[in-house]
Amino acid sequence: MKVFQHVSDIGDLRKALDEAFEIKADRYKYQQLGKNKTAMLIFFNNSLRTRLSTQKAALNLGMNVIVLDVNQGAWKLETERGMIMESDKSEHLLEAIPVMGCYCDVIGVRSFATFESRKDDYEEKILQQFIKYSGRPVFFMESATVHPLQAFADLITIEEYKNKTLIEPNPLFGGKAISRTPSKRTKVVLTWAPHPKALPQAVPNSFAEWMNAADVDFVITHPKGYELDPEFAGNAPVEYDQMKAFENADFIYAKNWSCPGVTLPEDYGKVLGDYHEFADWTVSDRQMAVTNNAFFMHCLPVRRNMIVTDNVIEAPTSIVIPEAANREISATVVLKRMLESL
Numbered sequence: 001m002k003v004f005q006h007v008s009d010i011g012d013l014r015k016a017l018d019e020a021f022e023i024k025a026d027r028y029k030y031q032q033l034g035k036n037k038t039a040m041l042i043f044f045n046n047s048l049r050t051r052l053s054t055q056k057a058a059l060n061l062g063m064n065v066i067v068l069d070v071n072q073g074a075w076k077l078e079t080e081r082g083m084i085m086e087s088d089k090s091e092h093l094l095e096a097i098p099v100m101g102c103y104c105d106v107i108g109v110r111s112f113a114t115f116e117s118r119k120d121d122y123e124e125k126i127l128q129q130f131i132k133y134s135g136r137p138v139f140f141m142e143s144a145t146v147h148p149l150q151a152f153a154d155l156i157t158i159e160e161y162k163n164k165t166l167i168e169p170n171p172l173f174g175g176k177a178i179s180r181t182p183s184k185r186t187k188v189v190l191t192w193a194p195h196p197k198a199l200p201q202a203v204p205n206s207f208a209e210w211m212n213a214a215d216v217d218f219v220i221t222h223p224k225g226y227e228l229d230p231e232f233a234g235n236a237p238v239e240y241d242q243m244k245a246f247e248n249a250d251f252i253y254a255k256n257w258s259c260p261g262v263t264l265p266e267d268y269g270k271v272l273g274d275y276h277e278f279a280d281w282t283v284s285d286r287q288m289a290v291t292n293n294a295f296f297m298h299c300l301p302v303r304r305n306m307i308v309t310d311n312v313i314e315a316p317t318s319i320v321i322p323e324a325a326n327r328e329i330s331a332t333v334v335l336k337r338m339l340e341s342l
């Protein structure tokens, strides 16, 4: 695998899941594969999970790891070709990228949407340059439009939990054990939830793309105006009534995203209206009550009592921590596939 961006890059999903569970059962099985190979992780934005889980994945495979926070210690980078470089940006991406490529065998990049131009974000202007000029396999660690390591971990988590008939008390917060009857067809709901700041569409885009490819019934719910780009949403039904969408769901996946600008390009990257007016979209016991004892998921970091109430995130059905743990597994599979392609 030379690029990890879309669900199609991982190939057959059943095979990818089998590989994930093989690695989860013995995460050091491929320790020899990465000997004397170096993973470079480039961060243009903050991260806790991606930073840690991807380093751990590289170590699982016996690789060396170099991490660079571009905004802490590196030169400020110009990204536009043709600019007269008289601002505070001392180096151009067109030199920086091939230089980074000299010191490693695979590169992971995190570079969020800037919301300055929908076209530039959706064309993946930054990541495409890494693919073109680094000379190395490139995996996306959340780009302007996708977060595939997260979506793969989410799929692994759904696969692990979908047939559970007993929900144990939450290991951190307690609660009562619950018995549950899994649905014949697993129903997964992606719900928008309010947030004070504009957030990217990368997580919901990838989640939608992966769920559309997976063997589940997938429904999206959000207020009008937040329609995801059809490239990712595909033919997934959109239900604007959140309570209706939640009925009999097995998994609730909450996430905020800003306006994707599909119908009104000028609204791209905006929070539509006052987020206080959408307070009833916060996932609470009220909505969870109409589900099939659904598991609650979120990629984290999450703002409590904005996206989800304390009660829901602390319930035995909340699987946000095992979901985060699976980031190590998805990253190990992806790095393994890249090492195999060198």
Ligand code: AN0
Binding pocket: 142, 199, 200, 201, 202, 203, 299, 300, 301
């Ligand atoms: C980012 C986002 O919404 O894309 C990263 C999530 C993994 N979240 C924030 O910036 C809070």
Ligand code: CP
Binding pocket: 046, 047, 048, 049, 050, 051, 142, 150, 299, 300, 301
């Ligand atoms: N879920 C996720 O990617 O978290 P970080 O932003 O902390 O890496």
